[in-house]
Amino acid sequence: MLGPVIVGERVRLVPPKPEMLETFCRWFEDTEVTRYLDNIFPFTLDAEKDWYTNLAKEKTSVFWAVIATDGAEERLIGTTGIHAIHPIHHSASSGNLIGEKSEWGKGYGTEVVRLRTRFAFEELNLHKINTNVYLPNIGSRRVLEKAGYKTVGIAREHIWRNGRYLDVWLAEILRSDWLAAQ
Numbered sequence: 001m002l003g004p005v006i007v008g009e010r011v012r013l014v015p016p017k018p019e020m021l022e023t024f025c026r027w028f029e030d031t032e033v034t035r036y037l038d039n040i041f042p043f044t045l046d047a048e049k050d051w052y053t054n055l056a057k058e059k060t061s062v063f064w065a066v067i068a069t070d071g072a073e074e075r076l077i078g079t080t081g082i083h084a085i086h087p088i089h090h091s092a093s094s095g096n097l098i099g100e101k102s103e104w105g106k107g108y109g110t111e112v113v114r115l116r117t118r119f120a121f122e123e124l125n126l127h128k129i130n131t132n133v134y135l136p137n138i139g140s141r142r143v144l145e146k147a148g149y150k151t152v153g154i155a156r157e158h159i160w161r162n163g164r165y166l167d168v169w170l171a172e173i174l175r176s177d178w179l180a181a182q
């Protein structure tokens, strides 16, 4: 599903548009951006177009583009999503990408996860969201902890990346965790 517009203080989550797909392709060609993502292989523009066409049809994911709104000009800086939405368990997984490296460390990721998490509980009526972070990715873990995600455990030496096995932080947020973090 295309995510509906969510307006935050410094970012706006918007449904992705076809003209954004080339930018998504550029981000996924940058190994510094993808080094802690599940997928390290770039996409062709045609593959992105297929993905986009299917996105509107499938009902188990919600996907947004992230627009920074606080500068002189609005900028497309990333994407975020809620995936594998389960109709019985009311669970899902989540992902986050600030693709413009010049925008890292400015607090955008923090606001995006907060907005997305609120939507997950208030609009999708989810009970739990889980995620995982390759542990060198301190920024991602911090963003999630600030939104209320809790540690489930560490999957040791779980991912082979850049010549070594990485531990993975397994985390989740229950509706009650989220309410407590407000």
Ligand SMILES: CC(C)(COP(=O)(O)OP(=O)(O)OC[C@H]1O[C@@H](n2cnc3c(N)ncnc32)[C@H](O)[C@@H]1OP(=O)(O)O)[C@@H](O)C(=O)NCCC(=O)NCCS
Residues within 6 Å of the ligand: 033, 034, 036, 037, 096, 097, 098, 099, 103, 104, 105, 106, 107, 108, 109, 110, 111, 132, 133, 134, 137, 138, 139, 140, 142, 143
């Ligand atoms: C990980 C990512 C989402 C973080 O978003 P961001 O906008 O850069 O993060 P923020 O500016 O909101 O920072 C959040 C916190 O993490 C800290 N942080 C951010 N990057 C960090 C880094 N590289 N090392 C240590 N701490 C970091 C910030 O200091 C801040 O902590 P504080 O609030 O205690 O001061 C973003 O860098 C990104 O998309 N990277 C590439 C893709 C990726 O790894 N996605 C996540 C996959 S699990």
